[in-house]
Amino acid sequence: MTDAGTALAAILRKEIATSGPMPVSAFMARVLTDPDHGYYTTATPFGAQGDFITAPEISQLFGEIVGAWMVHVAEAIAAAMPGDPVHLVELGPGRGTLMADILRVARLRPDLDARIDVHLVEASPKLRETQKATIAKARPDRVAPNWHETADTIPEGPFVLVANEFFDALPIEQAVKTSDGWRRRIVTVENGGLIFAAGEPAHVPTQFADAAPGSILETCPQAVAIASGLAQRMTRQPGVALAIDYGYELPAIGDTLQAVRRHKPCDPLEHIGQADLTAHVCFGALARAAIEAGAQAFGPMTQAQFLGELGIAERAERLITARPDQRSDIEGALARLISPDAMGSLFRALVLTSPGMSTPPPFTQAAHTG
């Protein structure tokens, strides 16, 4: 498959010709966040005119339910730390729609609202502008949020964090099983186009030693490092983090790197910088990293169960009662969010908390880590 000649594809081909092949992780990072040509830096990805739609963009129902959960958790933390500000953090806020919905819910609890400061971790300067406008529209009374390149610069202090479809955008490493053992998967140039190939030997857990040739195993070191960093914070101060994404529970063979453009799948080596590139999230790896760093992990549970047990159907009914003319839109949005053949079962929710904190409902089960 060719790379269809985008500006970023030409730059990457030249770099590879000069410096050698790049691992899949470096390729994915450049495609998504290259400062001049990256997908999130330059594209307008969301909505019907864009490439994909996320849960908060489907309906306010999602943000209201997640917001009510965040506020409930934040109130418990605020009560335990009287006087301290509570950091409300979002990783990868997109258009800012989810944070705007959460802040609308927070306004209903003035004592908590007065103690919240907002921190957004966002790589794209363009999306930061959109987030600023969305949040200012929802809450003109609020001072501007604080933006961060990474979660590392969020100030110390009690926090509640949400990450919806953030971890799937982080660069993955892939290993490929060859007749010569496991090798790191790389991107290189052949006949003038970018291709995937097998690079240097790779170490994989022994359980995968006998995998069939062609098998692919993925890891996401950046996601694991973020989970570990948040967990370390949680050992120093009360903190809760909710991650919602599509993914799987325990490390398994499979190539989940996928590109989407204008709501249709495409080849990850085509439309480079002009198509979204994601990989499924290994929730067990996040949970394991968090537990090893001293935090607790619960779930994952399906998005349908998470939103369902928190009352999304009842909230939808109340909205329909208030706006009967919008019944079919609201019912349609609810189905997209929770039905098993839409986002209900593929998407899951995982929560990390400080050690000793009581299990945040609706979670009941500690995470599986393999």
Ligand SMILES: C[S@@+](CC[C@H](N)C(=O)[O-])C[C@H]1O[C@@H](n2cnc3c(N)ncnc32)[C@H](O)[C@@H]1O
């Ligand atoms: C798929 S969007 C999800 C947006 C939003 N959470 C939603 O549900 O609509 C991914 C978001 O993560 C941001 N992002 C991607 N990679 C990032 C990185 N390495 N560091 C910070 N933000 C990143 C993107 O710019 C975008 O805001």
